[in-house]
Amino acid sequence: MDTYSFTKSQELFVRAAKVIPCGINGHFSPAMLVPPTSYPFYAERGRGARFTDVDGNELIDYTCAYGPMVLGYNNEVVDEAAARQREAGDTMGAPGPVMVELAEKMVDMLPFAAWALFAKNGGDVTSYALMVARAATGRKKIVAIQGGYHGVAAWMQGAGHHGVIDADVENIVRIPWNDVAAFVRVLAENPGQIAGFIATPYHHPTFADSELPDQGYWESIRELCDKHGVVLIVDDVRCGFRLSLRGSAEFFGFTPDLACYCKALANGYPISALVGSDALKGAAAKVFFTGSYWYQAVPMAAAVACLDELVRLDAPKRMQDFGRALTGGMQRLADKHGYELRVSGVPSMPYLRLTDDPSLMLHQRFCSECTRRGAYFTSHHNWFMSCAHTQEDLDRTLAIVDDAFAALEKSPEGQGGS
Ligand SMILES: Cc1ncc(COP(=O)(O)O)c(C=O)c1O
Structure with missing residues (x-):
C-alpha cells in the first residue's frame, strides 16, 4: 500500500511559525502528533467523513475535527x-x-x-x-x-x-x-x-x-x-x-x-x-x-x-454501531498480527491503545502508519465517529489497519508482534 507524504503541510508550517506563535496553536498543534512528519497539518477541503490535505492526500477522518463534524463535512x-x-x-x-x-x-x-x-x-x-x-x-x-x-x-x-x-x-x-x-x-x-x-x-x-x-x-x-x-x-x-x-x-x-x-x-x-x-x-x-x-x-x-x-438518522445508534464495527474489526486484526488493542469509552467515541506499551511509542507508531495510509488516527485522544462514515470507509480503514500492522512488525517499536 502506498504511503502519503506531507511536504506541503510542512512547508506551510514553516511559513506559519514565522507569523503565528507555535505555527498552529492548541489542540491542532503538530506537537500533539507523533511523529509529526506522518501527519497532515492543513486541510484543503472536506466531504463526508473524509478531508483532503494541502498535499492532495485524502484521509478518512476519525478526529471529526475533534468532535464538531457529526453529519459529514459539507453536509x-x-x-x-x-x-x-x-x-x-x-x-x-x-x-x-x-x-x-x-x-x-x-x-x-x-x-x-x-x-x-x-x-x-x-x-x-x-x-x-x-x-x-x-x-x-x-x-x-x-x-x-x-x-x-x-x-x-x-x-x-x-x-x-x-x-x-x-x-x-x-x-x-x-x-x-x-x-x-x-x-x-x-x-x-x-x-x-x-x-x-x-x-x-x-x-x-x-x-x-x-x-x-x-x-x-x-x-x-x-x-x-x-x-x-x-x-x-x-x-x-x-x-x-x-x-x-x-x-x-x-x-x-x-x-x-x-x-x-x-x-x-x-x-x-x-x-x-x-x-x-x-x-x-x-x-x-x-x-x-x-x-x-x-x-x-x-x-x-x-x-x-x-x-x-x-x-x-437515529444518529447515536448509527455512530455506536459504526464504532463497534470499527473497533471490533481492528481488535481482530491486532490479534491476527500478535498485538492486543485495548478499547475503552463508548463505541461512538472510543479511546484505543496497544497494550504492553507504557511509553505509547508502539501505539503512536501504529496510528501514524495508519494515517500515512489514509486513516487519520490520533494516538493520545479519543476518536470520534460520525453519521457520514460508510461501509466503504470501514472496509478501507480495516485494509489500512491490516497493512499498518504488517509495517509495524518490521519497525523497531513493533518487536513483539508475531
Ligand atoms: C468535555 C469538554 N468540555 C469543554 C471543552 C471546551 O470546548 P471548546 O474547545 O469548544 O472551548 C471541550 C473541548 O474539547 C471538551 O471536550
Missing part, C-alpha cells in the same frame, strides 16, 4: 439551512427568530432542560455554568475531576500552567473520577461552600483509557448535590448527541441541573449552548455573559437543521 442539509439564513442575515442588530426556535428545540429534546442560552465555544458555556452555579448558591468553590477538561479558561487549567495564577484555581477542588468518598470528604471539609460539581458524563482524559461511571456513581453524586445544595453541571460538550439525543445524563440515568453542549450541535458551525433546570432560570438570567458573535443566526439555523438530521 448539504445543514449547509442549505445555513445558506438560507445567511441570505436573510447573520450577525445583525438583534438576534434572529431562529434563536427562539433553537431554544425550543433543545428544551423539547433534553428532558431536564427548561431553558437554553447560546454562545460559541464549549469553554464559554462551561464558564457560564460555573457563574450560574455561583450566582444561584452565593458560594465560591467548584468540585471538578482530576484530568477532566472543560476548556482553556484559567479556572479550568491547573496551577502552574503558563498564564495561570493561583487565584484562578484556588476555588477549584479536584477529586478523582468515580470517587464518591472523595466528594463526601470535600463536602465535609468545605461546609456550605461548594457551589457546583462539574464533570463529563464519563471520564475521557487524554493519554489514558476512558472510564465509564461505576454502577451507582451518578446516583450518589446526584443525591449528595441535592443534600448539600450543590449545582450538578454535566459537561456534555464532547459526548453530547453521540450517546443519546436526550442528553448523555439520560444515557447514564441521572438528571443534571445544568448541561453544556457544543461540538455535535451544528456540524461545525460555531455555536454552543448551556441548558438548565427551571430552578436555575432566575440565576441564569442574572449572570451577564455575552460576546460579539454569540447571536449569529447562521450557526443557529445550522444547529436546528443538524438536530433534525440527528433525529432523522
Whole structure:
C-alpha cells in the first residue's frame, strides 16, 4: 500500500511559525502528533467523513475535527439551512427568530432542560455554568475531576500552567473520577461552600483509557448535590448527541441541573449552548455573559437543521454501531498480527491503545502508519465517529489497519508482534 507524504503541510508550517506563535496553536498543534512528519497539518477541503490535505492526500477522518463534524463535512442539509439564513442575515442588530426556535428545540429534546442560552465555544458555556452555579448558591468553590477538561479558561487549567495564577484555581477542588468518598470528604471539609460539581458524563482524559461511571456513581453524586445544595453541571460538550439525543445524563440515568453542549450541535458551525433546570432560570438570567458573535443566526439555523438530521438518522445508534464495527474489526486484526488493542469509552467515541506499551511509542507508531495510509488516527485522544462514515470507509480503514500492522512488525517499536 502506498504511503502519503506531507511536504506541503510542512512547508506551510514553516511559513506559519514565522507569523503565528507555535505555527498552529492548541489542540491542532503538530506537537500533539507523533511523529509529526506522518501527519497532515492543513486541510484543503472536506466531504463526508473524509478531508483532503494541502498535499492532495485524502484521509478518512476519525478526529471529526475533534468532535464538531457529526453529519459529514459539507453536509448539504445543514449547509442549505445555513445558506438560507445567511441570505436573510447573520450577525445583525438583534438576534434572529431562529434563536427562539433553537431554544425550543433543545428544551423539547433534553428532558431536564427548561431553558437554553447560546454562545460559541464549549469553554464559554462551561464558564457560564460555573457563574450560574455561583450566582444561584452565593458560594465560591467548584468540585471538578482530576484530568477532566472543560476548556482553556484559567479556572479550568491547573496551577502552574503558563498564564495561570493561583487565584484562578484556588476555588477549584479536584477529586478523582468515580470517587464518591472523595466528594463526601470535600463536602465535609468545605461546609456550605461548594457551589457546583462539574464533570463529563464519563471520564475521557487524554493519554489514558476512558472510564465509564461505576454502577451507582451518578446516583450518589446526584443525591449528595441535592443534600448539600450543590449545582450538578454535566459537561456534555464532547459526548453530547453521540450517546443519546436526550442528553448523555439520560444515557447514564441521572438528571443534571445544568448541561453544556457544543461540538455535535451544528456540524461545525460555531455555536454552543448551556441548558438548565427551571430552578436555575432566575440565576441564569442574572449572570451577564455575552460576546460579539454569540447571536449569529447562521450557526443557529445550522444547529436546528443538524438536530433534525440527528433525529432523522437515529444518529447515536448509527455512530455506536459504526464504532463497534470499527473497533471490533481492528481488535481482530491486532490479534491476527500478535498485538492486543485495548478499547475503552463508548463505541461512538472510543479511546484505543496497544497494550504492553507504557511509553505509547508502539501505539503512536501504529496510528501514524495508519494515517500515512489514509486513516487519520490520533494516538493520545479519543476518536470520534460520525453519521457520514460508510461501509466503504470501514472496509478501507480495516485494509489500512491490516497493512499498518504488517509495517509495524518490521519497525523497531513493533518487536513483539508475531
Ligand atoms: C468535555 C469538554 N468540555 C469543554 C471543552 C471546551 O470546548 P471548546 O474547545 O469548544 O472551548 C471541550 C473541548 O474539547 C471538551 O471536550
